[in-house]
Amino acid sequence: xxxxxxxxxxxxxxxxxxxxxxxxxxEPIKQRKNGLYPGVSDELAENMQSGxxxxxxxxxxxxxxxxxxxRRRAALSxxxxxxxxxxxxxxxxxRSNDTDYPFRSSVEYAYLTGDQTEDGxxxxxxxxxxxxxxxxxxxxxxxxxxxxxxxxxxxxxxGRRHSLTESAALYGIPADDVRELPERLKEAxxxxxVVRGHDAGIxxxxxxxxxxxxxxELRVFLSEARLVKDEFEVGELQKAVDSTVRxxxxxxxxxxxxxxxxxxxxxxxxxxxARVEGNDVGYGTIAAAGPxxxxxxxxxNDGPVRAGDLxxxxxxxxxxxxxxxxxxxxxxxxxxxxxxxxxxYDAVYEAQEAGIEAVQPGAKYRDFHDAxxxxxxxxxxxxxxxxGPVERVLELGLQRxxxxxxxxxxxxxxxxxxxxxxxxxxxxxxxxxxMVLTVEPGLYxxxxxxxVPEEYRGIGVRIEDDILVTENGNRNMSAGxxxxxxxxxAWMASLKG
Numbered sequence: 001x002x003x004x005x006x007x008x009x010x011x012x013x014x015x016x017x018x019x020x021x022x023x024x025x026x027e028p029i030k031q032r033k034n035g036l037y038p039g040v041s042d043e044l045a046e047n048m049q050s051g052x053x054x055x056x057x058x059x060x061x062x063x064x065x066x067x068x069x070x071r072r073r074a075a076l077s078x079x080x081x082x083x084x085x086x087x088x089x090x091x092x093x094x095r096s097n098d099t100d101y102p103f104r105s106s107v108e109y110a111y112l113t114g115d116q117t118e119d120g121x122x123x124x125x126x127x128x129x130x131x132x133x134x135x136x137x138x139x140x141x142x143x144x145x146x147x148x149x150x151x152x153x154x155x156x157x158x159g160r161r162h163s164l165t166e167s168a169a170l171y172g173i174p175a176d177d178v179r180e181l182p183e184r185l186k187e188a189x190x191x192x193x194v195v196r197g198h199d200a201g202i203x204x205x206x207x208x209x210x211x212x213x214x215x216x217e218l219r220v221f222l223s224e225a226r227l228v229k230d231e232f233e234v235g236e237l238q239k240a241v242d243s244t245v246r247x248x249x250x251x252x253x254x255x256x257x258x259x260x261x262x263x264x265x266x267x268x269x270x271x272x273x274a275r276v277e278g279n280d281v282g283y284g285t286i287a288a289a290g291p292x293x294x295x296x297x298x299x300x301n302d303g304p305v306r307a308g309d310l311x312x313x314x315x316x317x318x319x320x321x322x323x324x325x326x327x328x329x330x331x332x333x334x335x336x337x338x339x340x341x342x343x344x345y346d347a348v349y350e351a352q353e354a355g356i357e358a359v360q361p362g363a364k365y366r367d368f369h370d371a372x373x374x375x376x377x378x379x380x381x382x383x384x385x386x387x388g389p390v391e392r393v394l395e396l397g398l399q400r401x402x403x404x405x406x407x408x409x410x411x412x413x414x415x416x417x418x419x420x421x422x423x424x425x426x427x428x429x430x431x432x433x434x435m436v437l438t439v440e441p442g443l444y445x446x447x448x449x450x451x452v453p454e455e456y457r458g459i460g461v462r463i464e465d466d467i468l469v470t471e472n473g474n475r476n477m478s479a480g481x482x483x484x485x486x487x488x489x490a491w492m493a494s495l496k497g
Contacts, residue, residue: 040150048149055160060169065114065321068232070172072112072225077124077131079221083191085131086206087112087222088199089120098152102280106198107413108222110322113171117161119178121202126190135171136178139164181205193218216420223420226412228434233412234468236323237436238477240278241466243317244325245480247273251313252495255305255333263287263301270315278317282324283415286314289333293460294444296405307334310341312460322413326438327478328464335492337485340455344443345485348461351375351441352483355407359439359467359474363431369407372441376403379443385452402445402452408438411466433471440464 076085089109092100105116113122119138124131140163141148141155149156164175182205185192192209194202195218203210229237247270251258258265266287274281284299292298293312305311311333316325330345332338337345355372374390377399381388386398393399410417410426418426431437442462445452466477482491 045146048146049143052143056163057166060166062172063114063170065232066170066172068230069112069114071230073122073124073131073133075225076112076221080124080193080218081130082126083193084126084188085122085124085218086185086192086194086202087122088195088202089115089117090198091201092118104280105322106195107226107322108195108219109198111222111226111413113173114321115167115171116322117167119199121178121181121199122173123181133173135167135173135175136181137162137164137167137175138179139177185209195219195222219420220422223418224422224425226418227410227421227426227429228432229412229436230434233323234434234436236319236321237325237411237466237468240282240317240319240323240325241327241477242480243273243277243319244315244327245478246277247315247317248313248327248329248481249495252331252492255311255331255496258305259307259333261305263289263292263303263305266305266311266313267301270313274317279320279322280318282316282318282326286312286328288312288314288460291447291458291460293330293462294446294458295460296444305333308338309333310337310459310461312462314462314464316415324411324413324415325466325478326411326415326440326464327466327481328440328462329481329483329488330461330463331488331492335496336489341459341461342485344445344456344459345461345463347376347379348441348443348463349483349485350379352439352463352465355439355441356465356467356474356476359431359437359469361431361433361469361471361473365427365429365431368437368439372407372439373399373403376441376443385456401449402443404442404444405440407441408464408467411436411438431469433469435469436477437467437469438464439467 087109089105092103095101103118105120109120109122110116113135115135117137121136123134123136125134138161140161141151148154155161162170164177168175182201185202185205188209192206193214194206194210196203196215250269250273251266254265254269267285270285271281285301286298287301288295288298289303289305289311290309292303293310310330312328312330314328316327318324332341351372354375355368358368358371374394377390377393380386380399380402381390381393385402386393412418440462442460444460445456445458447458449457463483465479465483468475468477482488
């Protein structure tokens with residue numbers, strides 16, 4: 001990557017400033033223009049002010065989800081009348097020294113605006129009949145004071161951003177300069193709530209006006225609002241799933257190369273699909289071969305890929321609008337399951353079938369987990385790995401030594417979506433049409449588990465699909481990927497052929 005001193009090689013302090021994370025104030029830039037900083041002559045500063053074309057974009061149409069974000073803000077306004085509501089996008093985070101992580105907006109902010117710009121803040125100011133909405137953003141870089149080329153966050157370095165006028169047209173919300181917001185918030189009166197954890201500067205400006213309890217109520221409301229997806233969200237999730245299916249196909253086609261390298265070849269192959277068709281991966285890809293499949297969150301992906309072993313691939317593409325898929329398949333590296341691998345895989349498949357069948361409108365959220373766990377407990381008793389009867393196993397939770405985790409979770413803009421929702425509305429709640437959740441039972445026999453026969457040790461199997469609750473039942477959004485063991489083998493053979 002470039003650094004600022006390539007433009008002004010004689011000025012080390014200017015290079016440090018230009019690479020730094022914070023936009024510079026107007027005054028130092030004016031001083032440089034006046035020749036107070038060596039390496040930036042008055043002539044160069046003056047030259048950089050002129051000769052630039054007008055790039056303002058006109059006639060912009062609102063983004064696709066604008067009508068949905070407007071409805072979401074209206075619901076938020078109705079829930080908290082008479083209160084000032086502050087929802088930040090968040091700031092850049094330092095990766096190392098003078099480089100930042102790629103920015104990902106807070107889910108709450110993106111859900112309510114459709115914007116994904118760092119430092120953005122949505123503010124709902126209370127009015128007599130509701131709220132006045134304003135989206136606060138950084139405006140275009142100022143070319144008069146030199147910010148656009150002297151600041152590390154100037155557009156010459158990081159690229160063009162939308163003007164406030166353009167942003168207002170795109171998001172359907174009046175836009176203002178975010179640099180003026182902290183002082184306005186300090187002067188604000190009346191009750192205020194803020195979504196915490198994203199913008200320390202905004203929280204500092206509000207520190208004597210907010211309480212943790214009231215702010216948590218805002219976060220919980222926004223989490224529960226996402227439990228039922230609207231038509232736009234379902235469409236975005238389907239896009240994410242469809243790209244994910246293609247990513248799994250990509251992996252199968254290069255398993256021979258992965259065997260010559262490592263699990264990272266698999267991770268990298270899937271990542272290419274995610275970046276070409278989406279924004280990113282929705283979470284760290286789990287490319288777990290052999291006994292690594294027994295580690296639930298294996299993201300090191302630095303182990304060998306061997307013929308005869310299973311590959312547990314848990315991965316999801318995130319769309320440009322930040323909706324993610326979450327799919328898992330456990331594949332035989334050589335294309336064919338061994339007899340024992342097939343027995344374990346088929347047991348997990350049977351459990352998943354029972355879990356998916358239990359996903360129905362009006363059903364308790366816990367039903368699909370209970371249905372899948374019962375099947376797995378029956379198999380463990382049948383194989384002699386745990387003493388029955390099945391009711392005793394389930395009552396004591398003895399199957400959990402090998403099933404380990406819950407059978408699913410809500411899915412959306414977060415891979416574990418709606419995590420701040422209250423227990424009574426989520427885990428103890430009832431399924432409704434429009435909810436999207438994963439069904440993902442598994443069996444994991446650790447390599448050092450002396451309670452199971454040796455041939456079981458090091459085998460881990462999980463099958464995961466993304467399920468939409470419909471008016472009459474459910475729809476498997478990831479049905480494009482085969483699940484039954486014989487279908488998986490035929491699918492792999494067709495891709496390798």
